[in-house]
Amino acid sequence: MDAFDYIIVGGGSAGCVLANRLSADPRNRVLLLEAGGRDNYIWVKVPVGYLYCIGNPRTDWCLSTEPEPGLGGRALKYPRGKVLGGCSAINGMIYMRGQAADYDGWRQMGLPGWSWDDVLPLFTGMEDHYQGPGPVHGSGGELRVERQRLRWDILDAFRAAGIEYGLPATTDFNGGDNEGIGYFQVTQRRGWRWSASDAFLKPVRSRANLRVVTGALVDRVTIEDGRANGVRWHLGDSVHHARAEGAVVLAAGAIGSPAILERSGIGDAVRLARLGITPIVDQPQVGANLQDHLQLRCAWRVSDVSTLNQRAANWFGKAMIGLEYALLRSGPMAMAPSQLGAFARSSPDKATADLEWHVQPLSLNAFGEPLDPFPAFTASVCNLRPQSRGTTHIASADPAMGPQIRPNYLASEEDLRVAAQSIRITRAIVAQPALARYAPVELRPGADYAEEEELRAAAAQVGTTIFHPVGTAAMGRVVDPRLRVTGVDGLRVIDASVMPTITSGNTNAPTMMIAEKGAMMLLEDRG
Known part of the structure; x- marks a missing residue:
C-alpha cells in the first residue's frame, strides 16, 4: 500500500485546483485519482466541442435523472465530465461568480469565513483576467478569463x-x-477552452511529489477507529489501496462525492444497511439538499x-x-x-x-x-434560487452502477x-x-x-x-465550515456539493474558489 499525505478523489474542477495547491510544497505527497480518462480529445479543446463531448461516453458519464414528476414524468440526461478537468472540460465555459448576497447568506447561516469579502480575494487571486488587475479582478493567476x-x-x-x-x-x-x-466572459485562452486541467493541473504534472492516476474508480474511503486512513479503488480488473497520513479529500462533485460517502458507510443508516453496507456514521443528509438550475x-x-x-x-x-x-x-x-x-x-x-x-x-x-x-x-x-430540493443516492454498493438522481x-x-x-x-x-x-x-x-x-x-x-447540481454534502449538514465531514476525522469534501445554497449563476467558478479555500484550510490545519 502506497502512503500519501493527501489523497484527492476526483480530477475535476475542484480536484485540479487541490492537486496544484497541495503539491506546491515538495514535502507533501499527493495522489490524485480520476475515474475518467485524459483530456487529450480534440473536442475538449475546441470551444464548440461541447456538442461532441456531452453525451459522448468518452467524455461524459452519461447519467440520467429518474422520471421527474414536476416535468411530466420526463427523465433528463445529466452530463458529468469524465476526463481530467471534469465538467470544466465539457461545460459552457461561462465565468460567473454569483452574487455577493449568496456568500453573505452563507455567513449568515453560521458559516464563518464564507462571506463575499472572504471569498473575493480567492476569486481574484486565481484569475488571469483580460482587463488586468482591478478592484474585483486579478491578473497573473492560472485561470484565464477572456471576452468572447x-x-x-x-x-x-x-x-x-x-x-x-x-x-x-x-x-x-x-x-x-x-x-x-x-x-458573458469565458474561460478561454486565445480561442481555446481553458479548463481546470489546463489552468491548474498540466503545469504541475511533472512535480515529483504528485501522482495522477486516471481510470481509477473509487470504491470507498477506508475508515478505522473513526478516522479516514485511505482509499480503495479499481483500476481495470485490479483493486488498489493507498494510505492517507494527512487527509482524504473527496472532490468528485455533487453527484460523485455523496455516492462515495455512502459506499464508505456515511449516510442514512437504514438505506445503507438495505444495500448491504455497514453504516459507520448515520448521516441522512448525505445526498439530500440537491439543488440545480x-x-x-x-x-x-x-x-x-x-x-x-x-x-x-x-x-x-x-x-x-x-x-x-x-x-x-x-x-x-x-x-x-x-x-x-x-x-x-x-x-x-x-x-x-x-x-x-x-x-x-x-x-x-x-x-x-x-x-x-x-x-x-x-x-x-x-x-437562480429554486426552493425545490432533490436527492441523489446510490442504488447499489457497486461503484460502477450509476446513482438515482431526483432533482x-x-x-x-x-x-x-x-x-x-x-x-x-x-x-x-x-x-x-x-x-x-x-x-x-x-x-x-x-x-x-x-x-x-x-x-x-x-x-x-x-x-x-x-x-x-450542488448541495448534496452541504456545509452545516454534512461538513462543517472547514469542510470536514462530521463524525469522521481526516475526511473532507471540497467541491460543489458543500454549497448550502446554490449560487446565483453558473457554478464552475464558485467550485474552483471552494477548492482554493479548501486547500488553504488543509494546509493551515496541517501546520
Whole structure:
C-alpha cells in the first residue's frame, strides 16, 4: 500500500485546483485519482466541442435523472465530465461568480469565513483576467478569463431590447451584483477552452511529489477507529489501496462525492444497511439538499438576420466556419453555448436578481438534435434560487452502477410561480422595439400558452437542466465550515456539493474558489 499525505478523489474542477495547491510544497505527497480518462480529445479543446463531448461516453458519464414528476414524468440526461478537468472540460465555459448576497447568506447561516469579502480575494487571486488587475479582478493567476471572440446582430438586438425593457447594460457580471444584460466572459485562452486541467493541473504534472492516476474508480474511503486512513479503488480488473497520513479529500462533485460517502458507510443508516453496507456514521443528509438550475428554453423564429441555423445548414457554411476558426480562432467554433446573458428580478420584492437568461443565435428541439431549418434564436431562462430540493443516492454498493438522481424540479409553489413569470418577462423583452425589425414569432413554448396554469404546464414541458447540481454534502449538514465531514476525522469534501445554497449563476467558478479555500484550510490545519 502506497502512503500519501493527501489523497484527492476526483480530477475535476475542484480536484485540479487541490492537486496544484497541495503539491506546491515538495514535502507533501499527493495522489490524485480520476475515474475518467485524459483530456487529450480534440473536442475538449475546441470551444464548440461541447456538442461532441456531452453525451459522448468518452467524455461524459452519461447519467440520467429518474422520471421527474414536476416535468411530466420526463427523465433528463445529466452530463458529468469524465476526463481530467471534469465538467470544466465539457461545460459552457461561462465565468460567473454569483452574487455577493449568496456568500453573505452563507455567513449568515453560521458559516464563518464564507462571506463575499472572504471569498473575493480567492476569486481574484486565481484569475488571469483580460482587463488586468482591478478592484474585483486579478491578473497573473492560472485561470484565464477572456471576452468572447464573435458577435451576432440578433444578440446585439436582444441586448438592446433588454435595455429598452429596463435592464441596465453591463460589461461584467462578476462585481457582486449581476443584475443587467451583456456578454458573458469565458474561460478561454486565445480561442481555446481553458479548463481546470489546463489552468491548474498540466503545469504541475511533472512535480515529483504528485501522482495522477486516471481510470481509477473509487470504491470507498477506508475508515478505522473513526478516522479516514485511505482509499480503495479499481483500476481495470485490479483493486488498489493507498494510505492517507494527512487527509482524504473527496472532490468528485455533487453527484460523485455523496455516492462515495455512502459506499464508505456515511449516510442514512437504514438505506445503507438495505444495500448491504455497514453504516459507520448515520448521516441522512448525505445526498439530500440537491439543488440545480432548471432552464426554460424559449425560442423565436426571426427574419432578415443571420443565425447559426443558416450558417451551419450546409457544407459550404460549415467549411467557412472551420476556416474562420483555423485562421483567426474566432467565429462559431470559438463560441460558448450561450454568448449573451441577462439577470433580472422576477418581481419587485426580490432584493437581487433571481432570473438568468442564456441567449443563443440558434434553435433546436432538444440538445443533440439538429438545428431548425430557419433563422431563430433561443432565450433560456432559469430560476437562480429554486426552493425545490432533490436527492441523489446510490442504488447499489457497486461503484460502477450509476446513482438515482431526483432533482425534484418545480416541486414548490414558488418555483412554479417564478417559472410562469419568467416566460412572461422573456416575452416582454422580445416585444421591445429593438427586435421588431426581425419579426420574431414564438416557437417554444408557443403563444397559445398564456394563462398562469398554461405557463406552468409549459415550464414542465420545455424545462431541462442547465447542469448546475450542488448541495448534496452541504456545509452545516454534512461538513462543517472547514469542510470536514462530521463524525469522521481526516475526511473532507471540497467541491460543489458543500454549497448550502446554490449560487446565483453558473457554478464552475464558485467550485474552483471552494477548492482554493479548501486547500488553504488543509494546509493551515496541517501546520
